[in-house]
Amino acid sequence: MTKLGQLYSLFDSVKLPENLPYTQCSKWELKFLYLVGRHHLTGQDRIVELGSGGGGSTYALALGLHESPVFDEMTGRLHAYDFFRVGKGTYATEKFLDPGHEAADDNSFLDDFKRRLDPFLPFLEIHAGDLWQTSDPKDTSPVEFLHIDIAKTDRVFQCVSERFLTRMRPGTVVLHQDFAGPRLPWLHHSTGALLPYIEIAGPPIRSTLAFEVTEPIPDDVMKRITEDDYTVDEKLALISAVQDRIDRDHTGGIPFKSVLEMGKAFVCHYDGQHKRAWSIAKPLQTDEYLSRTRADHFAQLKKAYEAEPKVTTMARLKKLVGKK
Numbered sequence: 566m567t568k569l570g571q572l573y574s575l576f577d578s579v580k581l582p583e584n585l586p587y588t589q590c591s592k593w594e595l596k597f598l599y600l601v602g603r604h605h606l607t608g609q610d611r612i613v614e615l616g617s618g619g620g621g622s623t624y625a626l627a628l629g630l631h632e633s634p635v636f637d638e639m640t641g642r643l644h645a646y647d648f649f650r651v652g653k654g655t656y657a658t659e660k661f662l663d664p665g666h667e668a669a670d671d672n673s674f675l676d677d678f679k680r681r682l683d684p685f686l687p688f689l690e691i692h693a694g695d696l697w698q699t700s701d702p703k704d705t706s707p708v709e710f711l712h713i714d715i716a717k718t719d720r721v722f723q724c725v726s727e728r729f730l731t732r733m734r735p736g737t738v739v740l741h742q743d744f745a746g747p748r749l750p751w752l753h754h755s756t757g758a759l760l761p762y763i764e765i766a767g768p769p770i771r772s773t774l775a776f777e778v779t780e781p782i783p784d785d786v787m788k789r790i791t792e793d794d795y796t797v798d799e800k801l802a803l804i805s806a807v808q809d810r811i812d813r814d815h816t817g818g819i820p821f822k823s824v825l826e827m828g829k830a831f832v833c834h835y836d837g838q839h840k841r842a843w844s845i846a847k848p849l850q851t852d853e854y855l856s857r858t859r860a861d862h863f864a865q866l867k868k869a870y871e872a873e874p875k876v877t878t879m880a881r882l883k884k885l886v887g888k889k
Contacts, residue, residue: 588621602629
């Protein structure tokens with residue numbers, strides 16, 4: 566069992582405050598964040614949360630660091646990145662606002678976030694705004710921990726990979742919170758590319774896949790990831806490699822093999838191969854979990870397939886004749 570994997574046995578021992586800030590993370594994911602902060606991290610290198618939202622996940626991680634016997638609050642820092650405002654493109658919800666509070670003129674909930682995280686502000690460094698603007702492209706300092714809950718688009722993932730994943734070293738811990746999202750296949754095939762250099766902690770913790778870097782990652786591997794330099798077929802093969810490593814989440818509720826299979830469909834969809842995408846997704850409609858939770862995903866893929874111009878039999882014959 567991996568060192569990270571040993572934390573699973575401690576879930577029942579964690580008693581988090583009942584009044585945690587609103588978060589879309591499950592109680593299991595929050596407990597794991599606490600355990601990583603409490604028992605694993607040192608603060609000697611950068612501790613980074615990408616997508617802090619309303620602060621629930623930040624609070625759980627910060628509480629673990631606060632109770633850690635080795636984390637030094639005078640020198641260690643937890644870096645929290647987010648838009649910290651509601652509005653188009655932020656993927657934030659008004660639930661991130663305190664009850665009875667309205668967003669600031671710029672739709673910001675940053676003051677609410679600071680109020681909730683007040684006990685930990687001395688070692689919390691907040692980076693508010695677009696990640697491309699708030700992250701430093703010249704910063705190459707090693708990252709000890711990455712909690713990634715922000716890569717909802719390929720554009721944002723490019724920033725994550727260029728400016729944070731490239732700073733991974735042996736010992737770096739990464740938590741992909743959105744790993745159960747079929748529409749985010751860049752999380753899946755990039756992890757496939759990293760498999761020779763990482764150790765997966767164990768079954769996903771609900772939606773979160775956790776892994777630790779165990780070997781130096783070659784520059785050419787990171788370059789291909791950051792430049793998205795893989796063909797569709799290569800991406801599908803990389804996702805298959807991840808499917809060989811994980812099955813269901815630790816509660817048995819999320820069938821990750823099926824989730825990742827649908828992720829393959831979205832690889833094809835984003836490449837404009839709608840027929841191929843639907844041919845992958847269509848059989849998955851019999852999966853109970855996907856049919857219950859991802860009906861809109863199926864509808865999106867089917868609509869794109871049906872809107873694609875169909876090649877008639879006559880057109881095929883003319884094309885064949887033209888080749889002779």
